[in-house]
Amino acid sequence: MPILFANPAGFWxxxxxxxxxxxxxxxxxxxxxxxxxxxxxENIDRESIQGRKIERLRNSIPLWLQxxxxxxLTWLLTEPRWSASRTxxxxxxxxxxxxxxxxxxxxxIEEIESKVPPLTETLGTTEYTCxxxxxxxxxxxxxTSVSELIEQLRDWTPARSAHSPETAxxxxxxLAGSEGTLIFVSDHVPETLPFAASLLSVGEPIENVGFTGFxxxxxxxxxxxxxxxxxxxxxxxxxxxxxxxxxxxxxxxEISLNAGETRSLKGKFxxxxxxxxxxxxxxxxxxxxxxxxxxxxxxxLLLAQAASPDTDALVRxxxxxxxxxxxxxxxxxxxxxxxxxxxxxxxxxPAVSIVFLNQKAVPQQxxxxxxxxxxxxxxxxxxxxGLIARVTPAIPPKEEDVALLWQGDRPLVLLREKxxxxxxxxxxxxxxxxxxxxxAFIVLIHRFIHRVRNDKxxxxxxxxxxxxxxxxxxDRGAEASxxxxxxxxxxxxxxxxxxxxxxxxxxxxxxEVRQGDQPLLRGTAxxxxxxxxxxxxxxxxxxxxxxxxxxxxxxxxxDPWWQIWVIALLALALGAWFFLSKTNRxxxxxxGTQHA
Amino acid sequence: xxxTLETLDLPGIATRARAHAGLFTLPLKEQNxxxxxxxxxxxxxxxxxDFQDHRLYAPGDDPRHINWQAYARTGEYTLxxxxxxxxxxxxxxxxxxxxxxxxxxKAERALELFYFLYAAGEQAGAATSAxxxxxxxxxxxxxxxxxxxxxxxxxxxxxxxxxxxxPNLTAIPSKSRSLRILLxxxxxxxxxxxxxxxxxxxxxxxxILCPFTQTxxxxxxxxxxDFIDSESGRRHERRxxxxxxxxxxxxxxxxxxxxxxxxxxxxxxxxxxxxxxxFEAALKLEAIPAGALSLL
Numbered sequence: 084m085p086i087l088f089a090n091p092a093g094f095w096x097x098x099x100x101x102x103x104x105x106x107x108x109x110x111x112x113x114x115x116x117x118x119x120x121x122x123x124x125e126n127i128d129r130e131s132i133q134g135r136k137i138e139r140l141r142n143s144i145p146l147w148l149q150x151x152x153x154x155x156l157t158w159l160l161t162e163p164r165w166s167a168s169r170t171x172x173x174x175x176x177x178x179x180x181x182x183x184x185x186x187x188x189x190x191x192i193e194e195i196e197s198k199v200p201p202l203t204e205t206l207g208t209t210e211y212t213c214x215x216x217x218x219x220x221x222x223x224x225x226x227t228s229v230s231e232l233i234e235q236l237r238d239w240t241p242a243r244s245a246h247s248p249e250t251a252x253x254x255x256x257x258l259a260g261s262e263g264t265l266i267f268v269s270d271h272v273p274e275t276l277p278f279a280a281s282l283l284s285v286g287e288p289i290e291n292v293g294f295t296g297f298x299x300x301x302x303x304x305x306x307x308x309x310x311x312x313x314x315x316x317x318x319x320x321x322x323x324x325x326x327x328x329x330x331x332x333x334x335x336x337e338i339s340l341n342a343g344e345t346r347s348l349k350g351k352f353x354x355x356x357x358x359x360x361x362x363x364x365x366x367x368x369x370x371x372x373x374x375x376x377x378x379x380x381x382x383x384l385l386l387a388q389a390a391s392p393d394t395d396a397l398v399r400x401x402x403x404x405x406x407x408x409x410x411x412x413x414x415x416x417x418x419x420x421x422x423x424x425x426x427x428x429x430x431x432x433p434a435v436s437i438v439f440l441n442q443k444a445v446p447q448q449x450x451x452x453x454x455x456x457x458x459x460x461x462x463x464x465x466x467x468x469g470l471i472a473r474v475t476p477a478i479p480p481k482e483e484d485v486a487l488l489w490q491g492d493r494p495l496v497l498l499r500e501k502x503x504x505x506x507x508x509x510x511x512x513x514x515x516x517x518x519x520x521x522x523a524f525i526v527l528i529h530r531f532i533h534r535v536r537n538d539k540x541x542x543x544x545x546x547x548x549x550x551x552x553x554x555x556x557x558d559r560g561a562e563a564s565x566x567x568x569x570x571x572x573x574x575x576x577x578x579x580x581x582x583x584x585x586x587x588x589x590x591x592x593x594x595e596v597r598q599g600d601q602p603l604l605r606g607t608a609x610x611x612x613x614x615x616x617x618x619x620x621x622x623x624x625x626x627x628x629x630x631x632x633x634x635x636x637x638x639x640x641x642d643p644w645w646q647i648w649v650i651a652l653l654a655l656a657l658g659a660w661f662f663l664s665k666t667n668r669x670x671x672x673x674x675g676t677q678h679a
Numbered sequence: 680x681x682x683t684l685e686t687l688d689l690p691g692i693a694t695r696a697r698a699h700a701g702l703f704t705l706p707l708k709e710q711n712x713x714x715x716x717x718x719x720x721x722x723x724x725x726x727x728x729d730f731q732d733h734r735l736y737a738p739g740d741d742p743r744h745i746n747w748q749a750y751a752r753t754g755e756y757t758l759x760x761x762x763x764x765x766x767x768x769x770x771x772x773x774x775x776x777x778x779x780x781x782x783x784x785k786a787e788r789a790l791e792l793f794y795f796l797y798a799a800g801e802q803a804g805a806a807t808s809a810x811x812x813x814x815x816x817x818x819x820x821x822x823x824x825x826x827x828x829x830x831x832x833x834x835x836x837x838x839x840x841x842x843x844x845x846p847n848l849t850a851i852p853s854k855s856r857s858l859r860i861l862l863x864x865x866x867x868x869x870x871x872x873x874x875x876x877x878x879x880x881x882x883x884x885x886x887i888l889c890p891f892t893q894t895x896x897x898x899x900x901x902x903x904x905d906f907i908d909s910e911s912g913r914r915h916e917r918r919x920x921x922x923x924x925x926x927x928x929x930x931x932x933x934x935x936x937x938x939x940x941x942x943x944x945x946x947x948x949x950x951x952x953x954x955x956x957x958f959e960a961a962l963k964l965e966a967i968p969a970g971a972l973s974l975l
Contacts, residue, residue, distance in 0.1 A: 113903040114903065114905065115907060116904050117781050117782075117907050118781075118906040118907065118908060119895060120927075121842070121908045121913070127926045127927055
């Protein structure tokens, strides 16, 4: 059963042994004594040591008692313990995967390398587990080698936005077990740490200046950009910045920011350029020092007008309000058609369409009853209470219809989706109602069009945040090609059926997503979590100091005979005192009267 | 004068010694002595009342001693011989080496013995003389100098000697058939037989009285000592542990065993007189049993 010492500093008590030996080796001061029998003494033991400061060690009972007392005292002070079990000690590290940790990546490795292994060095095998702190974070390492753990951390880049580590800590605690050690490694000190986790904070306040946001206006012929830069530190900072586009860069220009100041920069995209990058002078946190911008452009949506003349004005205004949604011409196949339905002359609806019921004759009566909307994303949060519609024959319902809006027993808006069909049916006479003046009506149509546009497999240009989920419409057919995300530095391939897990790159930059020959997305990924760029709360702290003792106590048992050792120590001390005092009495008693 | 002697109350010691002489005496009755007329039986024929022998008359004999009754019976002149009564001679040889006075107790005991011997000799009517000896040097003491304590000055005038020097008794003239009492601590390395033979010459009867202290016989040393020889002042640093102490005690014991054995061989009383006990008790330990002194 391996033995370990909870208080190795107790071994300093062993210095008592050389001290005692030195004391016993040093000759005591000679006593001057007249003698009349020197001639007898001189004949005895002429080899005995004379006149030395150091004498041979005298074998005496007090010496041995004192040496034994030192050994017993050392034994007690070192607090010997025995391993209680042969199971490996578990240490689970939950490392903060938020982007701010990237500023302390090297320090994180140093701290873990220097502080974690000593926690269990006195015990046997230690099983290390390292997981990321965000929800559904990856397991970075699991094994018994610290060096391998460090190697894994060297290759790891924290890039997540601010998040709560609670879920990861819960997972960590379940991995560590009740007796295992759970350590949260971060760059700041949380108010509380659940699940009895210990803290290893490796951060420190740094003077960070970075981009905090951007805006692109492409309403004019030449798109313009506006970005904001913030000084997060509490001291004035000056940085140089450049604008790069294609292979050209502007001359560096300085920007000075007071403590905590945010300032905007504006400009236009260079002629015939739809992408630029703004680069700030590098500092310790580099993720927000670059901003990549493209002029956004939604997927093109071809529209068709197949409605009655009564709805022309309405449709025209709707088409005008949509971006990149021209009317189809010639043999172009529209993505969405506006149609009307006359209950007196019913016609089939286009497959993907927005259908307005339009009875030629003006209905006389108004629909009665309260208006109730369904719990559906398309109508979520929309207020229809001001809608006034007239009584007309209804669109014949189908089994697959989903009523989004009701007035009394009459479904006013239906969503019909089946197979290739996707139809939004307004089951009331729209031209003869006040729907055009209701925001809910316009919003509902825009939501529907947005869904249609989203589901179209086409190229989209947009700016995203780092690791942003990319909900792309892809070809999911049996022979569909894989999705390829390329950033210029790396390429990621993904099966079409896993398109929902596609995310923008974790590092800032331009990227493109393709499926075969079909480009799906050209975009940028930019750091956008300003909470992570603020290092005013970053600090160094550690609660690991008390852990070794706690871990040792959990995995070991103390010496069951310590009371006996204490008694033995007292006995040895008393014995040494007794024999020493006896010897001293003999040595110091006046001659001649000693035996009188 | 030896520093220790300056601190001692010599008159008081002498007074106590005279008192002790009323309790103890010298063993003068156990031998026939030679000397002037006195109270003790002499070795020759004298005019005492103690009949000794008969012998035939020879010319020159005192006709007053002819036994006329015997002549009437035998017709031969015979003489009746009576024991001679003499005054014995007591010679006190006082070893005054510094070791005798190194310890106050030992010095006091030595002086007590010296004064006692002198007083006892005088009280017994013996012709008592004393001399002080230090190594090769000696000086006879006048009777007046003893009880006037001027002898101390005489001792002080004796030149210093080598450490542990043997008292040279050879040069001291001794009277024949005297009682020779050597008062010494015998702390010198020479053979006891040689000293005893010198004491025994001319028919002398040696008695040896040896004062000692427990600092010599059982010193209880343990530790580091800077020993200073009481006679030469020579320093001797020594670590004394129990084995060394035991060897010292064994050597000390054997030293005096040799003296005791040598004295026994020549039928001389030998007694060691401890310093730590009272004078009477000290004498009763060895001196009385050994015949060096006797009770009155």
